[in-house]
Amino acid sequence: MPALKNYDARGLHQADLDHCIHPWTDFAEWTRSGSTIMVRGEGAYVWDAEGNRFIDGIGGLWFANVGFGRRELIEAATDQLGALPQYSYFTNLGNPPAAELAARLAELAPGDLNHVFYSTGGSAANETAARIAHYYFDNLGKPSKRIFISRGNAYHGSTFLTSALSGKMGEKPGFRFPDEFVHRVSEANCYRMPDGIGSEAEYCDFLVDEFERAVAELGADNVACFFAEPIMGAGGVLVAPKGYHRRMKQACEAHDVLYVSDEVVTAFGRLGRFFASEDLFDVVPDILVTAKGITSGYMPLGATIVSDKVFEGLSRPRADGGIFSHGFTYSGHAVACAVALANIGLMEREDLCGRVRRTGPYFLERLETLGELPIVGDVRGSHFMLCVELVRDRETKEPFPEAIAIGKRVDDQAQARGLIVRPIGNLCVLSPALILDTDDIDRIVAILGESIEAVIADLEREGIAPAAA
Ligand SMILES: Cc1ncc(COP(=O)(O)O)c(C=O)c1O
Secondary structure (H helix, E strand, C coil): CCCCCCCCHHHHHHHHHHHHCCCCCCCHHHHHHCCCCCCEECEEEEEEEEEEEEECHHHHHHHCCCCCCCCCHHHHHHHHHHHHCCCCCCCCCCHHHHHHHHHHHHHEEECCEEEEEEEEEHHHHHHHHHHHHHHHHHHHCCCCEEEEEEEECCCCCCCCCHHHHHCCCCHHHCCCCCCEEEEEECCCCCHHHCCCCCCHHHHHHHHHHHHHHHHHCHHHHHEEEEEEEEEECCCCEEEEECHHHHHHHHHHHHCCCEEEEECCCCCCCCCCCCCCHHHHHHHCEEEEEECHHHCCCCCCCCEEEHHHHHHHHCCCCCCCCCCCCCCCCCCCHHHHHHHHHHHHHHHHHHCCHHHHHHHHHHHHHHHHHHHHHCCCEEEEECEEEEEECCCCCCCCCCCCCCHHHHHHHHHHHHHHHCCECEECCCEEEECCCCCCCCHHHEEEEEEEHHHHHHHHHHHHHCCCCCCCC
Protein backbone atom coordinates (compact mmCIF):
# COMPACT_ATOMS: atom_id res chain seq x y z
CA MET A 1 0.00 0.00 0.00
CA PRO A 2 1.58 3.36 -0.98
CA ALA A 3 2.33 5.68 1.95
CA LEU A 4 -0.21 8.42 2.46
CA LYS A 5 1.34 11.61 1.09
CA ASN A 6 1.37 14.59 3.39
CA TYR A 7 -1.12 16.95 1.87
CA ASP A 8 -1.58 20.59 2.71
CA ALA A 9 -5.25 20.02 3.50
CA ARG A 10 -6.06 23.69 4.05
CA GLY A 11 -4.21 24.83 0.90
CA LEU A 12 -6.00 22.25 -1.23
CA HIS A 13 -9.36 23.22 0.23
CA GLN A 14 -8.69 26.86 -0.64
CA ALA A 15 -7.34 26.15 -4.16
CA ASP A 16 -10.44 24.08 -4.81
CA LEU A 17 -12.69 26.91 -3.63
CA ASP A 18 -10.79 29.53 -5.61
CA HIS A 19 -10.51 27.71 -8.93
CA CYS A 20 -12.68 24.61 -9.32
CA ILE A 21 -16.18 24.39 -10.70
CA HIS A 22 -17.73 21.15 -9.45
CA PRO A 23 -20.53 19.27 -11.18
CA TRP A 24 -24.02 19.37 -9.64
CA THR A 25 -23.21 22.20 -7.30
CA ASP A 26 -25.34 24.55 -5.29
CA PHE A 27 -22.71 27.29 -5.35
CA ALA A 28 -24.05 29.10 -2.27
CA GLU A 29 -23.89 25.95 -0.19
CA TRP A 30 -20.50 24.92 -1.57
CA THR A 31 -18.97 28.33 -0.92
CA ARG A 32 -19.93 27.91 2.74
CA SER A 33 -18.54 24.42 3.19
CA GLY A 34 -16.02 23.83 0.38
CA SER A 35 -15.11 20.31 -0.72
CA THR A 36 -13.89 17.23 1.08
CA ILE A 37 -10.68 16.44 -0.79
CA MET A 38 -10.21 12.71 -1.22
CA VAL A 39 -6.63 11.53 -1.49
CA ARG A 40 -6.50 7.74 -1.41
CA GLY A 41 -8.57 4.59 -1.76
CA GLU A 42 -7.94 1.01 -0.69
CA GLY A 43 -10.52 -1.70 -1.25
CA ALA A 44 -13.87 -0.25 -0.20
CA TYR A 45 -12.34 2.57 1.88
CA VAL A 46 -11.24 6.12 1.05
CA TRP A 47 -9.24 8.74 2.96
CA ASP A 48 -9.55 12.51 2.81
CA ALA A 49 -6.70 15.05 2.91
CA GLU A 50 -7.05 15.37 6.68
CA GLY A 51 -6.48 11.65 7.13
CA ASN A 52 -10.09 10.68 7.90
CA ARG A 53 -11.08 7.21 6.70
CA PHE A 54 -14.53 6.46 5.24
CA ILE A 55 -16.33 3.35 4.08
CA ASP A 56 -17.12 4.18 0.49
CA GLY A 57 -20.84 3.45 0.37
CA ILE A 58 -21.20 4.89 -3.12
CA GLY A 59 -18.38 3.13 -4.98
CA GLY A 60 -16.86 6.48 -5.99
CA LEU A 61 -20.05 7.26 -7.94
CA TRP A 62 -21.45 3.83 -8.88
CA PHE A 63 -18.16 2.80 -10.47
CA ALA A 64 -15.51 1.42 -8.08
CA ASN A 65 -16.78 -2.13 -8.58
CA VAL A 66 -13.56 -4.02 -7.79
CA GLY A 67 -12.49 -1.51 -5.14
CA PHE A 68 -9.47 0.76 -5.04
CA GLY A 69 -5.78 -0.10 -5.17
CA ARG A 70 -6.08 -3.29 -7.26
CA ARG A 71 -2.63 -4.17 -8.62
CA GLU A 72 -3.89 -5.91 -11.77
CA LEU A 73 -5.60 -2.76 -13.00
CA ILE A 74 -2.73 -0.47 -12.05
CA GLU A 75 -0.22 -2.72 -13.82
CA ALA A 76 -2.40 -3.02 -16.93
CA ALA A 77 -2.54 0.78 -17.07
CA THR A 78 1.19 1.33 -16.53
CA ASP A 79 2.17 -1.41 -19.02
CA GLN A 80 -0.05 0.13 -21.67
CA LEU A 81 1.14 3.65 -20.84
CA GLY A 82 4.67 2.42 -21.54
CA ALA A 83 3.72 0.68 -24.79
CA LEU A 84 1.38 3.31 -26.26
CA PRO A 85 -1.05 5.42 -24.22
CA GLN A 86 -3.31 6.29 -27.12
CA TYR A 87 -3.17 6.85 -30.82
CA SER A 88 -5.79 7.92 -33.32
CA TYR A 89 -8.55 5.33 -33.47
CA PHE A 90 -10.27 7.01 -36.39
CA THR A 91 -11.22 5.14 -39.56
CA ASN A 92 -8.58 2.48 -40.12
CA LEU A 93 -6.37 2.84 -37.06
CA GLY A 94 -6.70 0.60 -34.01
CA ASN A 95 -4.84 -0.81 -31.02
CA PRO A 96 -4.62 -4.24 -29.34
CA PRO A 97 -6.56 -3.56 -26.09
CA ALA A 98 -9.46 -1.92 -27.97
CA ALA A 99 -9.77 -4.91 -30.33
CA GLU A 100 -9.45 -7.50 -27.54
CA LEU A 101 -11.91 -5.68 -25.31
CA ALA A 102 -14.50 -5.37 -28.08
CA ALA A 103 -14.29 -9.15 -28.60
CA ARG A 104 -14.71 -9.75 -24.83
CA LEU A 105 -17.67 -7.37 -24.64
CA ALA A 106 -19.32 -9.11 -27.60
CA GLU A 107 -18.91 -12.43 -25.74
CA LEU A 108 -20.32 -11.09 -22.48
CA ALA A 109 -23.15 -8.96 -23.89
CA PRO A 110 -26.50 -10.57 -24.63
CA GLY A 111 -27.68 -11.87 -28.01
CA ASP A 112 -26.06 -10.48 -31.12
CA LEU A 113 -24.73 -7.29 -29.52
CA ASN A 114 -21.42 -7.74 -31.31
CA HIS A 115 -20.22 -4.27 -32.31
CA VAL A 116 -18.65 -1.77 -29.93
CA PHE A 117 -18.21 1.98 -30.24
CA TYR A 118 -15.96 3.47 -27.54
CA SER A 119 -16.27 6.83 -25.87
CA THR A 120 -15.16 8.32 -22.57
CA GLY A 121 -18.16 7.84 -20.27
CA GLY A 122 -21.88 7.24 -19.93
CA SER A 123 -23.11 10.55 -21.35
CA ALA A 124 -20.97 10.25 -24.46
CA ALA A 125 -22.02 6.60 -24.84
CA ASN A 126 -25.74 7.52 -24.68
CA GLU A 127 -25.19 10.47 -26.99
CA THR A 128 -23.52 7.99 -29.36
CA ALA A 129 -26.54 5.65 -29.14
CA ALA A 130 -28.79 8.54 -30.17
CA ARG A 131 -26.56 9.54 -33.08
CA ILE A 132 -26.28 5.91 -34.18
CA ALA A 133 -30.10 5.59 -34.12
CA HIS A 134 -30.51 8.66 -36.33
CA TYR A 135 -27.85 7.55 -38.78
CA TYR A 136 -29.20 3.98 -38.85
CA PHE A 137 -32.74 5.06 -39.69
CA ASP A 138 -31.49 7.57 -42.24
CA ASN A 139 -29.52 4.81 -43.96
CA LEU A 140 -32.68 2.69 -43.99
CA GLY A 141 -34.56 5.48 -45.76
CA LYS A 142 -36.54 6.44 -42.64
CA PRO A 143 -35.13 9.88 -41.78
CA SER A 144 -38.31 10.98 -40.02
CA LYS A 145 -37.59 8.54 -37.17
CA ARG A 146 -35.88 11.08 -34.97
CA ILE A 147 -37.70 11.25 -31.60
CA PHE A 148 -36.27 9.59 -28.51
CA ILE A 149 -38.66 8.37 -25.84
CA SER A 150 -37.25 8.39 -22.34
CA ARG A 151 -38.79 8.22 -18.88
CA GLY A 152 -39.58 10.64 -16.09
CA ASN A 153 -36.78 10.82 -13.51
CA ALA A 154 -34.40 8.98 -15.84
CA TYR A 155 -30.75 9.94 -15.83
CA HIS A 156 -28.84 9.40 -19.05
CA GLY A 157 -26.11 12.00 -18.76
CA SER A 158 -25.13 15.61 -18.84
CA THR A 159 -24.42 16.48 -22.48
CA PHE A 160 -26.87 18.65 -24.43
CA LEU A 161 -29.01 15.75 -25.66
CA THR A 162 -28.62 13.34 -22.76
CA SER A 163 -29.60 16.06 -20.29
CA ALA A 164 -32.77 16.48 -22.37
CA LEU A 165 -33.37 12.72 -22.26
CA SER A 166 -33.02 12.83 -18.50
CA GLY A 167 -36.30 13.32 -16.72
CA LYS A 168 -35.33 14.84 -13.39
CA MET A 169 -37.24 18.10 -13.42
CA GLY A 170 -35.24 19.62 -10.55
CA GLU A 171 -32.23 19.64 -12.87
CA LYS A 172 -33.94 21.66 -15.61
CA PRO A 173 -34.17 25.28 -14.36
CA GLY A 174 -31.80 27.72 -16.06
CA PHE A 175 -30.82 25.47 -18.96
CA ARG A 176 -32.11 25.03 -22.52
CA PHE A 177 -32.68 21.63 -24.11
CA PRO A 178 -33.21 20.19 -27.60
CA ASP A 179 -36.69 19.15 -26.50
CA GLU A 180 -38.02 18.66 -30.03
CA PHE A 181 -36.14 15.35 -30.07
CA VAL A 182 -37.46 14.05 -26.77
CA HIS A 183 -40.73 12.66 -25.51
CA ARG A 184 -41.06 11.42 -21.95
CA VAL A 185 -43.29 8.71 -20.55
CA SER A 186 -43.72 7.83 -16.87
CA GLU A 187 -41.03 6.13 -14.88
CA ALA A 188 -41.90 2.81 -13.27
CA ASN A 189 -42.15 3.62 -9.56
CA CYS A 190 -43.75 0.75 -7.66
CA TYR A 191 -43.58 2.70 -4.36
CA ARG A 192 -45.66 5.53 -5.77
CA MET A 193 -48.04 3.91 -8.22
CA PRO A 194 -50.82 6.20 -9.53
CA ASP A 195 -54.08 6.28 -7.58
CA GLY A 196 -56.48 3.53 -8.53
CA ILE A 197 -53.82 1.03 -9.52
CA GLY A 198 -53.90 -1.90 -7.15
CA SER A 199 -51.20 -4.31 -8.28
CA GLU A 200 -47.85 -4.37 -10.05
CA ALA A 201 -49.42 -6.34 -12.92
CA GLU A 202 -52.01 -3.61 -13.45
CA TYR A 203 -49.28 -1.00 -13.17
CA CYS A 204 -47.25 -2.78 -15.84
CA ASP A 205 -50.30 -2.72 -18.18
CA PHE A 206 -50.75 0.98 -17.43
CA LEU A 207 -47.13 1.81 -18.32
CA VAL A 208 -47.10 -0.25 -21.50
CA ASP A 209 -50.43 1.31 -22.58
CA GLU A 210 -49.02 4.77 -21.95
CA PHE A 211 -46.01 3.96 -24.14
CA GLU A 212 -48.22 2.55 -26.92
CA ARG A 213 -50.39 5.69 -26.80
CA ALA A 214 -47.33 7.92 -26.96
CA VAL A 215 -46.00 6.11 -30.04
CA ALA A 216 -49.44 6.33 -31.68
CA GLU A 217 -49.67 10.07 -30.97
CA LEU A 218 -46.13 10.84 -32.11
CA GLY A 219 -46.48 8.48 -35.08
CA ALA A 220 -44.24 5.39 -35.17
CA ASP A 221 -42.60 6.85 -38.28
CA ASN A 222 -41.25 9.63 -36.11
CA VAL A 223 -39.90 7.58 -33.20
CA ALA A 224 -36.29 6.37 -33.26
CA CYS A 225 -35.72 4.72 -29.91
CA PHE A 226 -36.66 4.18 -26.31
CA PHE A 227 -34.06 4.68 -23.58
CA ALA A 228 -34.39 2.81 -20.29
CA GLU A 229 -32.15 1.88 -17.38
CA PRO A 230 -32.81 -1.74 -16.26
CA ILE A 231 -33.10 -0.40 -12.71
CA MET A 232 -33.38 3.38 -12.65
CA GLY A 233 -30.40 4.66 -10.69
CA ALA A 234 -30.13 8.36 -9.88
CA GLY A 235 -33.88 8.69 -10.45
CA GLY A 236 -34.54 6.73 -7.26
CA VAL A 237 -33.24 3.15 -7.55
CA LEU A 238 -36.58 2.16 -9.04
CA VAL A 239 -37.23 -1.48 -9.83
CA ALA A 240 -39.91 -1.79 -12.53
CA PRO A 241 -42.83 -4.21 -12.18
CA LYS A 242 -42.18 -7.78 -13.27
CA GLY A 243 -42.25 -8.22 -17.05
CA TYR A 244 -42.10 -4.45 -17.75
CA HIS A 245 -38.86 -4.37 -19.74
CA ARG A 246 -39.76 -7.42 -21.83
CA ARG A 247 -43.13 -5.92 -22.71
CA MET A 248 -41.64 -2.53 -23.53
CA LYS A 249 -39.15 -4.29 -25.82
CA GLN A 250 -42.03 -6.10 -27.54
CA ALA A 251 -43.85 -2.79 -27.98
CA CYS A 252 -40.67 -1.28 -29.46
CA GLU A 253 -40.31 -4.18 -31.89
CA ALA A 254 -43.92 -3.80 -33.00
CA HIS A 255 -43.24 -0.18 -34.00
CA ASP A 256 -39.70 -0.47 -35.37
CA VAL A 257 -38.39 1.51 -32.41
CA LEU A 258 -34.90 0.65 -31.14
CA TYR A 259 -34.64 -0.34 -27.48
CA VAL A 260 -31.60 1.23 -25.79
CA SER A 261 -30.66 -0.30 -22.47
CA ASP A 262 -28.66 2.18 -20.40
CA GLU A 263 -26.48 -0.14 -18.34
CA VAL A 264 -24.04 2.55 -17.25
CA VAL A 265 -24.70 1.57 -13.63
CA THR A 266 -26.27 -1.90 -13.75
CA ALA A 267 -23.50 -3.69 -15.68
CA PHE A 268 -20.23 -5.18 -14.47
CA GLY A 269 -21.50 -6.99 -11.44
CA ARG A 270 -23.62 -4.40 -9.65
CA LEU A 271 -26.63 -6.70 -10.07
CA GLY A 272 -24.60 -9.93 -9.96
CA ARG A 273 -24.16 -10.23 -13.75
CA PHE A 274 -21.85 -8.69 -16.31
CA PHE A 275 -24.98 -7.29 -17.98
CA ALA A 276 -28.45 -7.23 -16.43
CA SER A 277 -30.68 -6.68 -19.48
CA GLU A 278 -31.17 -10.27 -20.57
CA ASP A 279 -30.17 -12.24 -17.47
CA LEU A 280 -32.46 -10.35 -15.11
CA PHE A 281 -35.00 -8.58 -17.32
CA ASP A 282 -35.36 -10.89 -20.29
CA VAL A 283 -34.47 -8.22 -22.83
CA VAL A 284 -31.90 -8.32 -25.61
CA PRO A 285 -31.66 -4.63 -26.45
CA ASP A 286 -30.82 -3.27 -29.89
CA ILE A 287 -28.24 -1.00 -28.31
CA LEU A 288 -26.61 -1.43 -24.90
CA VAL A 289 -24.79 1.47 -23.30
CA THR A 290 -22.25 1.02 -20.53
CA ALA A 291 -19.43 2.89 -18.73
CA LYS A 292 -18.40 3.30 -15.05
CA GLY A 293 -17.84 -0.29 -13.79
CA ILE A 294 -16.32 -1.29 -17.14
CA THR A 295 -12.99 -0.03 -15.75
CA SER A 296 -14.12 0.23 -12.11
CA GLY A 297 -13.38 3.94 -12.62
CA TYR A 298 -9.60 3.48 -12.98
CA MET A 299 -9.87 5.10 -16.42
CA PRO A 300 -12.74 6.93 -18.15
CA LEU A 301 -14.42 4.69 -20.72
CA GLY A 302 -17.86 4.32 -22.26
CA ALA A 303 -19.08 1.67 -24.69
CA THR A 304 -22.10 1.66 -26.99
CA ILE A 305 -22.68 -1.92 -28.11
CA VAL A 306 -25.00 -2.49 -31.05
CA SER A 307 -26.67 -5.56 -32.51
CA ASP A 308 -25.81 -7.16 -35.85
CA LYS A 309 -29.03 -5.65 -37.24
CA VAL A 310 -28.12 -2.12 -36.17
CA PHE A 311 -24.55 -2.50 -37.37
CA GLU A 312 -25.71 -3.75 -40.76
CA GLY A 313 -27.93 -0.67 -41.20
CA LEU A 314 -25.25 1.64 -39.87
CA SER A 315 -22.55 0.39 -42.21
CA ARG A 316 -24.56 0.52 -45.46
CA PRO A 317 -22.98 2.70 -48.14
CA ARG A 318 -24.82 5.95 -48.79
CA ALA A 319 -25.66 7.37 -52.17
CA ASP A 320 -24.74 10.91 -51.01
CA GLY A 321 -21.22 9.85 -50.02
CA GLY A 322 -21.91 10.48 -46.32
CA ILE A 323 -19.98 8.42 -43.82
CA PHE A 324 -20.42 7.69 -40.10
CA SER A 325 -18.97 11.02 -39.00
CA HIS A 326 -18.95 10.53 -35.26
CA GLY A 327 -16.14 9.95 -32.79
CA PHE A 328 -13.83 11.27 -30.14
CA THR A 329 -10.07 11.73 -29.82
CA TYR A 330 -10.15 9.23 -26.98
CA SER A 331 -12.44 6.67 -28.64
CA GLY A 332 -10.76 3.30 -28.14
CA HIS A 333 -8.33 4.76 -25.61
CA ALA A 334 -5.65 2.09 -25.32
CA VAL A 335 -4.99 2.50 -21.58
CA ALA A 336 -8.70 2.61 -20.74
CA CYS A 337 -9.35 -0.53 -22.80
CA ALA A 338 -6.35 -2.33 -21.23
CA VAL A 339 -7.70 -1.48 -17.77
CA ALA A 340 -11.18 -2.70 -18.75
CA LEU A 341 -9.71 -6.04 -19.87
CA ALA A 342 -7.85 -6.38 -16.57
CA ASN A 343 -11.02 -5.40 -14.69
CA ILE A 344 -13.04 -8.10 -16.44
CA GLY A 345 -10.26 -10.64 -15.85
CA LEU A 346 -10.15 -9.81 -12.15
CA MET A 347 -13.94 -9.95 -11.83
CA GLU A 348 -13.92 -13.40 -13.40
CA ARG A 349 -11.02 -14.72 -11.28
CA GLU A 350 -12.64 -13.53 -8.06
CA ASP A 351 -16.14 -14.48 -9.27
CA LEU A 352 -17.39 -11.05 -8.20
CA CYS A 353 -20.72 -11.58 -9.97
CA GLY A 354 -21.27 -14.78 -7.99
CA ARG A 355 -20.20 -13.02 -4.82
CA VAL A 356 -22.74 -10.23 -5.42
CA ARG A 357 -25.44 -12.82 -6.12
CA ARG A 358 -24.67 -14.33 -2.71
CA THR A 359 -24.16 -11.16 -0.61
CA GLY A 360 -26.70 -8.93 -2.40
CA PRO A 361 -29.81 -10.48 -0.81
CA TYR A 362 -28.14 -10.21 2.63
CA PHE A 363 -27.43 -6.51 1.98
CA LEU A 364 -31.08 -5.81 1.12
CA GLU A 365 -32.32 -7.88 4.07
CA ARG A 366 -30.09 -5.96 6.51
CA LEU A 367 -31.06 -2.60 5.01
CA GLU A 368 -34.73 -3.51 5.33
CA THR A 369 -34.28 -3.56 9.11
CA LEU A 370 -34.06 0.26 8.87
CA GLY A 371 -37.73 0.15 7.85
CA GLU A 372 -38.51 0.28 11.58
CA LEU A 373 -37.32 3.88 11.80
CA PRO A 374 -40.24 6.32 11.69
CA ILE A 375 -39.04 8.32 8.67
CA VAL A 376 -38.07 5.36 6.48
CA GLY A 377 -40.81 5.02 3.87
CA ASP A 378 -39.23 2.46 1.58
CA VAL A 379 -36.10 0.34 1.28
CA ARG A 380 -35.56 -0.94 -2.22
CA GLY A 381 -33.22 -1.90 -4.99
CA SER A 382 -31.35 -5.04 -5.84
CA HIS A 383 -27.96 -6.53 -4.98
CA PHE A 384 -25.37 -3.71 -4.77
CA MET A 385 -27.73 -0.98 -5.98
CA LEU A 386 -29.89 -0.01 -3.01
CA CYS A 387 -31.63 2.94 -1.45
CA VAL A 388 -33.64 4.14 1.52
CA GLU A 389 -36.42 6.63 0.84
CA LEU A 390 -37.14 9.00 3.72
CA VAL A 391 -40.64 10.42 4.14
CA ARG A 392 -42.34 12.77 6.56
CA ASP A 393 -45.42 10.57 6.80
CA ARG A 394 -45.21 6.84 6.17
CA GLU A 395 -48.99 6.46 5.82
CA THR A 396 -49.41 9.07 3.09
CA LYS A 397 -45.80 8.80 1.78
CA GLU A 398 -45.63 12.61 2.07
CA PRO A 399 -42.02 13.65 1.41
CA PHE A 400 -40.12 16.13 3.56
CA PRO A 401 -40.07 19.66 2.12
CA GLU A 402 -37.04 20.11 -0.13
CA ALA A 403 -35.66 22.88 2.10
CA ILE A 404 -35.11 20.34 4.89
CA ALA A 405 -32.58 18.54 2.65
CA ILE A 406 -33.25 15.31 4.50
CA GLY A 407 -30.92 13.15 2.38
CA LYS A 408 -28.06 15.61 2.81
CA ARG A 409 -28.61 15.68 6.58
CA VAL A 410 -28.30 11.90 6.76
CA ASP A 411 -25.23 11.98 4.54
CA ASP A 412 -23.59 14.58 6.81
CA GLN A 413 -24.30 12.45 9.88
CA ALA A 414 -22.99 9.35 8.10
CA GLN A 415 -19.78 11.12 7.01
CA ALA A 416 -19.19 12.20 10.60
CA ARG A 417 -19.39 8.48 11.49
CA GLY A 418 -17.08 7.37 8.68
CA LEU A 419 -19.51 6.35 5.94
CA ILE A 420 -20.24 8.05 2.63
CA VAL A 421 -23.76 7.64 1.27
CA ARG A 422 -25.25 9.51 -1.69
CA PRO A 423 -28.05 11.91 -0.88
CA ILE A 424 -30.46 12.39 -3.79
CA GLY A 425 -33.38 14.48 -2.55
CA ASN A 426 -35.20 12.30 -0.03
CA LEU A 427 -33.06 9.27 -0.78
CA CYS A 428 -29.93 7.75 0.67
CA VAL A 429 -28.39 5.74 -2.14
CA LEU A 430 -25.85 2.95 -1.70
CA SER A 431 -23.72 1.52 -4.53
CA PRO A 432 -20.51 0.28 -2.88
CA ALA A 433 -17.66 -1.84 -4.19
CA LEU A 434 -18.72 -5.42 -4.91
CA ILE A 435 -16.01 -6.82 -2.62
CA LEU A 436 -17.78 -5.98 0.66
CA ASP A 437 -18.23 -8.84 3.07
CA THR A 438 -21.10 -9.32 5.51
CA ASP A 439 -19.20 -7.49 8.32
CA ASP A 440 -18.77 -4.42 6.07
CA ILE A 441 -22.46 -4.60 5.17
CA ASP A 442 -23.43 -4.78 8.86
CA ARG A 443 -21.26 -1.73 9.53
CA ILE A 444 -22.79 0.29 6.72
CA VAL A 445 -26.31 -0.53 7.88
CA ALA A 446 -25.47 0.22 11.53
CA ILE A 447 -23.94 3.63 10.68
CA LEU A 448 -26.80 4.52 8.36
CA GLY A 449 -29.31 3.59 11.06
CA GLU A 450 -27.50 5.71 13.69
CA SER A 451 -27.31 8.60 11.21
CA ILE A 452 -31.04 8.49 10.49
CA GLU A 453 -31.75 8.37 14.22
CA ALA A 454 -29.51 11.40 14.77
CA VAL A 455 -31.41 13.28 12.05
CA ILE A 456 -34.74 12.35 13.64
CA ALA A 457 -33.46 13.78 16.95
CA ASP A 458 -32.39 17.00 15.17
CA LEU A 459 -35.77 17.30 13.46
CA GLU A 460 -37.53 16.89 16.78
CA ARG A 461 -35.38 19.61 18.30
CA GLU A 462 -36.29 21.86 15.38
CA GLY A 463 -39.99 21.08 15.79
CA ILE A 464 -40.29 19.18 12.50
CA ALA A 465 -41.04 15.79 13.99
CA PRO A 466 -42.12 13.12 11.52
CA ALA A 467 -45.88 12.77 11.26
CA ALA A 468 -45.84 9.05 12.03
CA ALA A 469 -43.52 9.31 15.05
C1 LIG B 1 -27.78 5.43 -15.93
C2 LIG B 1 -26.74 6.46 -16.26
N1 LIG B 1 -26.53 6.80 -17.54
C3 LIG B 1 -25.61 7.70 -17.89
C4 LIG B 1 -24.84 8.33 -16.94
C5 LIG B 1 -23.82 9.36 -17.34
O1 LIG B 1 -22.56 8.83 -17.23
P1 LIG B 1 -21.27 9.81 -17.15
O2 LIG B 1 -21.41 10.59 -15.90
O3 LIG B 1 -20.12 8.83 -17.16
O4 LIG B 1 -21.27 10.65 -18.37
C6 LIG B 1 -25.01 8.00 -15.59
C7 LIG B 1 -24.20 8.65 -14.55
O5 LIG B 1 -24.42 8.50 -13.37
C8 LIG B 1 -25.99 7.05 -15.24
O6 LIG B 1 -26.22 6.75 -13.96
